[in-house]
Amino acid sequence: MQGLNLNRRGSQIYLLVWLCLGSAFGSVLVLAKVAPLANALLFAIPMHLLYAFVAGYSAHYLCRAYPLSGRSEGAIVLVLLMAAMVSGLLWLGAGQLWNSACLALGVSWAGIALGPQLAATVVGLGVLLYGFAAALHYLVIEFVRAKQAEQRELESLLMAQEAELRMLRTQIDPHFLFNSLNSISALTSQDARAARRMTLELASFFRQSLGMEAHKKVTLGEELKLIRHFLAIEQVRFGERLQISEQVGEQADDCLVPPMIIQPLVENAVKHGICNLPEGGVIVLTARRSGSMLQIRVENPVDPDAGAVQRDGHGIGLSNVRQRLAGVYKHEASIHWGRQDQRFAVEITMPAQTGEGE
Structure with missing residues (x-):
């Protein structure tokens, strides 16, 4: 029975089954006119409850010693059959002792006539119950x-999955760092104040991005702070060519998102959009909560002769975001992108969560 004692409910069900078996055997004795109801139940129920423990513990250790996957079927059947025969005979012996004790009471409601036929039935039943x-x-x-x-x-x-997500979260485009450092180097001799501002923004960006690595999810507001540091760095490089339009709904700011899930999209918008346009353009970042879903959209202008990344969406940034969304939200989140006229847009839809337990 030890193997069945996984919890109190399991042991209760186990004993209840044996109690029902004892009651059923007592009823059979009554129907066979072997003994009156009280005598039959007084004999059958204690016998079955005793056998529940004896057969339970014996079967537990034998089943552990002879697992189905580790022994031949013949050996398992032979061992169990021998154990069942021994248990049945011991059960009969215990039943005879119990019946003798009941008969010794000298009352009409205790004890039954335990003849050879009934004894053989008890042994056979013991084998089956084992x-x-x-x-x-x-x-x-x-x-x-x-x-x-x-x-x-x-x-x-x-x-x-955690290892994969950690790897994907650390895939920040090295070109961004190299370009920023080159810009700082060039500005040092031309505009020391701009070089200092860019250095501070770059330090703030990496400080915040490293701090976000310790969290599985951050609020959209924290993600937007990181994006603003990134865009501030890029605005030093591109000047008036880079314009930002941020439209964030009131309820969207507190929603949780995977860290750095939007930054690759904004980086793509700068690299494959603004960078290829001499006149620059406006990057539109929109976030709003619609019921139980959070919708985030990044839109940017593109050169009419833009490359394949903007045409079919197979860039590293988009693949990174798609894999991370699938890893965190499975089928509950989606990402779609497309180009219309001279604008390229990426839209993410994910569950609007405001607590880690949701």
């Missing part, structure tokens, strides 16, 4: 093993 207990233990063992294997697989999957 088989029932063994089958039940094998079922529980296989169920627990399947659950443990599923748990290990899930843990491995989560660890792999």
Whole structure:
């Protein structure tokens, strides 16, 4: 029975089943006119409750010693059959002792006539009930093993997913850093104040981005602060060519998003949009909450002769965002992109969560 004592409810159900079996056997004795109802139940129920423990513990250790996957079927059947026969005979002996004690009371409602035919029936029933207990233990063992294997697989999957998400979150375009450092170097001799401002913005950007790595999700407001540092750096490089239009709804600011999920989109908008336009343009960043969903849109102008990244959306930034959304939200989030006229837009839809427990 030890294998079934996974919780109180399981042991209660186990004992209730054996109680029902004892009552059923007592009813059979009454219908066969072997003994009156009280005598039959007084004999059958204690016998079955005793056998519940004896057969339960014996079957538990045998099922552990002879697992279905580690032994031949013949050896398992032979061992269980021998154990069932021994248990049935011991059960008969215990029943005879109990019946003798009941008869010694000298009252009409205790004790039954335990003849050879009934004794053989008790042994045969003991063999069958032992088989029932063994089958039940094998079922529980296989169920627990399947659950443990599923748990290990899930843990491995989560660890792999965490590693993948960590890798994706650290894929900041090195060109951004190199270009920023080159711009700072060039500005040092031309505009020391602008070089200092760009250096401070770059330090703030990386300080905040490293701080966000420790969190699985951050508020949209924190993500936008990081984006503003990034755009401030780029505005030093592009000057008036880079214009920003930010439209964020009141309820959207507190929604949780994966760290640096929007920054690659804005970076793409600068690299593949503004950078290729001599006259520059406006990057429009929109975020709004619609019921239980959060919608984020990044739109930028593009050169009519823009490259394949803007045409089919196979850039590293978009692939990064798509994989991270799938890893965090599965099918609940989506990302769509497309080009219309001379504008390219990326739109993300994800669950609007305001707490980690949601």
